[in-house]
Amino acid sequence: MAFNKRVKIKAVLDQSPIGQEITLMGWVRTKRSNKNVSFIALNDGSTITNYQVVADPNVIAEDILKKCSTGACIKIKGTVVESLGSGQSSELNAKTIEVLGEADPEKYPLQPKKHSLEFLREIAHLRMRTNTFGAVFRVRHALAFAVHKYFNDRGFFYIHTPIITASDAEGAGEMFHVTTLPIGNPPRTEDGKVDYKQDFFEREANLTVSGQLEGELAAMALSEIYTFGPTFRAENSNTTRHLAEFWMIEPEMAFYDAEDNQNLAEDFLKYIIQYALENCEEDLKFLAQRAQEEENTKPADQRAELGLIEKLKFVVENDFVRLSYTEAIDILRNSNPNKKKKFQYLIESWGADLQSEHERYLVEKHFKKPVILTDYPKDIKAFYMRQNEDGKTVAAMDILFPGIGEIVGGSQREERLDKLTQRMQEMNIPEEELWWYLDTRRFGATPHAGFGLGFERMVLFVTGMSNIRDVIAFPRTPGNAEF
Numbered sequence: 001m002a003f004n005k006r007v008k009i010k011a012v013l014d015q016s017p018i019g020q021e022i023t024l025m026g027w028v029r030t031k032r033s034n035k036n037v038s039f040i041a042l043n044d045g046s047t048i049t050n051y052q053v054v055a056d057p058n059v060i061a062e063d064i065l066k067k068c069s070t071g072a073c074i075k076i077k078g079t080v081v082e083s084l085g086s087g088q089s090s091e092l093n094a095k096t097i098e099v100l101g102e103a104d105p106e107k108y109p110l111q112p113k114k115h116s117l118e119f120l121r122e123i124a125h126l127r128m129r130t131n132t133f134g135a136v137f138r139v140r141h142a143l144a145f146a147v148h149k150y151f152n153d154r155g156f157f158y159i160h161t162p163i164i165t166a167s168d169a170e171g172a173g174e175m176f177h178v179t180t181l182p183i184g185n186p187p188r189t190e191d192g193k194v195d196y197k198q199d200f201f202e203r204e205a206n207l208t209v210s211g212q213l214e215g216e217l218a219a220m221a222l223s224e225i226y227t228f229g230p231t232f233r234a235e236n237s238n239t240t241r242h243l244a245e246f247w248m249i250e251p252e253m254a255f256y257d258a259e260d261n262q263n264l265a266e267d268f269l270k271y272i273i274q275y276a277l278e279n280c281e282e283d284l285k286f287l288a289q290r291a292q293e294e295e296n297t298k299p300a301d302q303r304a305e306l307g308l309i310e311k312l313k314f315v316v317e318n319d320f321v322r323l324s325y326t327e328a329i330d331i332l333r334n335s336n337p338n339k340k341k342k343f344q345y346l347i348e349s350w351g352a353d354l355q356s357e358h359e360r361y362l363v364e365k366h367f368k369k370p371v372i373l374t375d376y377p378k379d380i381k382a383f384y385m386r387q388n389e390d391g392k393t394v395a396a397m398d399i400l401f402p403g404i405g406e407i408v409g410g411s412q413r414e415e416r417l418d419k420l421t422q423r424m425q426e427m428n429i430p431e432e433e434l435w436w437y438l439d440t441r442r443f444g445a446t447p448h449a450g451f452g453l454g455f456e457r458m459v460l461f462v463t464g465m466s467n468i469r470d471v472i473a474f475p476r477t478p479g480n481a482e483f
Contacts (some may be wrong), residue, residue, distance in 0.1 A: 006075075010046035016090045017080050024051065024092060025075045025100070027129060028111045034168075038065050038298045040094075042076070042245035045128075048135050048282050052083065052091040060097050070112055071103030117470055121421040124474055124483050132290060135283035136471055139276055140459045144228075146275035146453075147249055150268055156251060159218045161211030164168050166203055167434060176244075204332045207232035212250050212385070212450060213437055217414060219252035219448055220440045226251040228455070236478050240467040241404075242470035243358075243456060245476035258370035258386070258395040258412040262372050263323065265408050267401055269370075269453075270316050276310055276462050284309055286464075291464030305364070306405060307341045308464040311402055320370040320399065324471075326350065328373055331366055332358050353380045359398075360403035383423045385411040397451070404461050410451020417441040 007022045033039070038057065041050035053076055053102060055065060066076055068143075078094040091252035097288055110130065117281050120127040127133045139170035149226040162228050164178050181187065181199040185196040218225040225325030227250045235242060253264070263372045276284065288308035306314055312363065332338055332347040332354075345355045354373075362371050378387060399408035414420045426432060459471040469475035472483045 004198040004277050007054070008046040009042065009044050009049070009051045012051060012080065012090070012092075013047060013049055013088065015403070018082055018090060019080065020321055021077065021079050021095075022092070023075065024053070026051075026073070026102075028070055028072045028074060030070060031068055033065070033066075033306065038067055038068070039072075040076075043129075043134075045134060048131055048138075048286050049088070049167065052085070052088065053078065053094050054091055055094040057099065057320065059080040059297050060094055064097050064099060067099045067102050068097065069105040071105075071106070071108040072099060073101040073103075073338075074099055084267050096219060102414075103136045116127060121469060121475070122229035128473070131286060135280075136459070136463050136465060137473065139280045139287070139463050140471060142280050143272055143459060143462060144270040144455070147228060149275075150271050151251065153222070156224045156226050157218070159211075159215060159222075161208070161227045161229065163208055163230060164201075164205050165208045165214075166201070166205055167213060167437075172368065174233050175209060176206060176232050176234045178205040207383070209233055209249065210248065210452065211434065212252065212452065213434075215250050216437070216448065217440060219254045219450070220446070223254045224252075238478055239274070240455070241460075241478060243468055243472065243475055246468075246472065247455035249353060249357075249453040249455055250450060251450065252413075254446050254448045256412070256449040257447055258374065258397065258449060261410055261451060262374070262397055263322075263411060265397070265451050265453075266316050266320050266370075266372065269399065269408065269458075272458070273312050273462060274316050277309070277316070284312075287463050287465075293348055294466065306402070311464075312462060313461060315401065317372055318369045320372050321367045322374065324371045324375045325373055325393070326375065328354070328362060328371075330356075331362065335366070337361060349429050351377050351379065359400040360402070362402045363402050363405075373398045373400065376421075381411070383427050383429055384413050384420070386416075387423065388420050399433075401461055404457065407457055407461065408451050408453050410449065413440060414448040417446045419443065 005023050007026050008456040009024065009026065012022065024042060024044070026042040029041040029043050029050050031038060031040045032344055038051040038055040040055060042053050043050045075098040076092060077092050077096045080090050080093040081093050083091040110126055120130065120133070128137055151158070156461050181194065181198065187198045189195045196202065209231055211229060215225055215227050229247065231247060231248045232245050234244065245350050251264070253260070268361060291308045329347060329350050329352070337343050338347050343357055345357065349357065363369070374397045375388060377392060378394045385396050387394055395412040397410050398406045401407045402445050414423065419437065420438065421431060456471050460468050462473060465471050469477060
């Protein structure tokens with residue numbers, strides 16, 4: 001078989017080795033034939049560009065060519081020659097073709113036509129073979145690599161925080177339970193409650209919603225760390241922005257205050273977007289065209305002002321505007337959409353939790369720049385955020401992007417033991433459950449900060465896709481755990 005001699009299509013396009021004999025392997029995207037010749041468009045996933053293979057029926061047997069239908073996987077040996085047609089500089093004259101895997105053209109669901117994203121979600125096991133999803137997942141890979149490169153080059157250490165946990169970092173309670181107890185008839189205590197003492201971990205356990213609390217423990221020893229792993233929310237939400245299983249990037253830094261945290265987050269976001277612009281040019285051009293076609297179907301007043309690539313450059317090239325939650329509330333309260341009651345959620349008083357429509361108004365209409373909002377009311381934020389001197393707000397920050405609203409959330413963490421325990425009491429969080437977290441405030445506490453970036457939300461932004469289910473290979477949502 002000599003599989004090790006295979007050349008990737010991307011390498012052939014980059015190098016154009018005219019006159020060389022090479023071996024290509026990939027999947028047939030299309031085939032068109034006449035009496036004299038067959039043209040096969042081949043793709044191996046290394047690039048969005050299909051490579052043209054020219055097969056002479058006098059050289060390649062008719063029964064082999066017949067099996068080279070859309071979806072079939074083939075191995076081709078041939079000579080690279082200059083292309084006579086437009087579109088690419090070279091093509092492959094086939095000398096031998098071996099069919100590695102047939103695809104019945106009557107049954108193969110991906111035909112050479114436009115399929116809806118909804119239909120493609122139903123065949124998620126095949127959708128990566130389309131141009132759209134090939135592009136999305138190559139960009140996703142580049143962004144993931146950029147995340148690791150950014151932190152590694154700056155001396156951060158990658159920490160693997162637990163997926164199974166007994167704590168709820170967010171305090172929201174929307175968690176998936178992990179148990180080995182019989183679901184139909186679990187053992188019970190004398191007062192009728194489930195007896196978790198007989199469970200595997202001898203206590204209630206859940207899938208994690210965040211690696212932050214454990215990340216803080218590591219930062220108290222290694223100074224600067226980051227996590228990048230799967231997180232889970234049992235939130236019964238079917239919106240285009242929510243998944244039950246998603247990936248989070250969570251850096252935690254000792255000796256950082258709120259401003260240091262904002263500076264790092266802005267620099268980090270610009271870096272990974274710039275990395276995609278420099279390393280995914282072909283895929284982003286394709287996705288930009290796809291996004292523009294989608295925009296053109298919307299009413300004129302709902303269309304984005306910037307194309308995809310312009311939007312990415314807009315973030316990279318602009319300083320983020322920084323303002324407090326209080327300043328933002330004043331802007332929103334006095335805005336035309338609020339006065340004319342066009343917001344779905346009207347802003348009437350300080351303390352309101354901002355919705356996506358408010359965040360997007362600030363970014364897209366008012367400032368026309370990415371925005372960092374700071375100093376939120378403590379009553380709408382988590383217990384671990386550092387309390388400001390005014391007694392009403394915490395040193396939180398959210399970063400808002402065009403088209404998507406909040407993309408990063410973070411804060412300086414509360415390092416003062418008395419303030420932290422007081423806040424936990426106010427929010428009815430038992431101290432005994434987080435004794436280990438409180439120990440970091442008892443033994444060598446220091447100011448520290450961190451933030452979280454939902455990776456899929458970043459991929460959504462960079463690819464211009466409109467549904468978060470289309471930027472993760474196998475989405476987990478209410479009622480959907482297939483593949």
